Amino acid sequence: MQLEVQMSQDHEANTSQIFSELLVKVASGQDKAAFSKLFLHFAPRVKSYMMKLGSDETMAEELAQQVMLQIWRKAQLFDPKKAAASTWIFRIARNLRIDGLRREKHFLVDDFDFTRVPDEKENQEVTIGHDETAAIVRESLNELSDDQATALRLSFYDGLSHADIADRLRLPLGTVKSRIRLAFSRLRATLGTKVGEMI
């Protein structure tokens, strides 16, 4: 599915806002109604994400449940100023999937989460806030062609190698590489300007 970059920015911001508010309700009041709303939106999508990345249906559903339970447990750690609800849930889903792969070694995601980069820059004045990240990304994505956006998604969201993407899209490897390079350089160009302004 193509990322719907055409989606109106207002609509997206509103949706994001709604899910943030639901998470805050779960955190402050252990609100089961708010949790159910989050569940109905995200659980079927997390299951689909897990299946796309190779889990069978039973495992995907089990992982989706774990993701939802972790959302319940950790809602208090969610800070709407630092991340969009969807970003926060994506992190949980990705990390639980990695944890699932490592299960035989009894690694726990909480203790052993490389992907949760410690935010040592948190208190420094140059931190790029969540709103700013969102704005930069939207600005960048709007400038990507559909082909570039698809290649970017397959590469880092679906976790395919460049060779797998070439296979999937029936394109020469070089074309895939150049699309991804262009997509990333677009992100970098926009980001570079912003960071440059702040430092």
Next chain:
Amino acid sequence: MTIKHHLSDTTLGAFTAGTLMESISLVVASHLSLCRVCQAKHNQLEYIGGMHLLQGPTSTLSDGFLQKTLLRLGNQEIASSQIHANSNLHVNDTFPAPLREFVPTELKNIEWNSLAPGIKGHPLTELNTGNGTLSLLKISPGMSIPDHSHQGTELTLVLKGSFSDKIGQFGVGDIADLDDSTKHQPIADTSEACICLIATDASLKFTGLMPRLVQYFTGL
């Protein structure tokens, strides 16, 4: 610290997707904890990941799945918002935070194995490295790692001192993110030893007989 050498987009993308091998992930996370630019890019990619999840396709859940999940909520231990420090971690600024768990000592207390004249190593064995390696390397001033290329990815993060190769000079926090198209010979180029964290996902290919013999004995 001014970081001049960053992660490749491919590596950062795979890290964000969660598809890298553990050993490689550790080096990436260590660099990210030091590098504001890569961290901002990583945040952007995670944001895009979240958008895909938000708008992505759905799979049908089995009957009563929400009810079953709701029934389990009562048994869940709620995480409090107070972050409690992991008592196993040494308080130690020598290493980037993600690395501290795997090197529970200070730099000066590390036990080094001699790998070759002027080159010492300290393997980190807790993580899955596939056919590759994960270790700390200490290169004496003026010494070099033998000329080599790679079958897969080689990530080298400088923790102390610096090295140079044909790409440029790498100081503390810089990362050399090399794929199989690169052949290089890093030289520790200051008066202090250069200490690096290095991960590969396949064994290195040394050029020349002596380096190959060294490899045979040292397992690099």
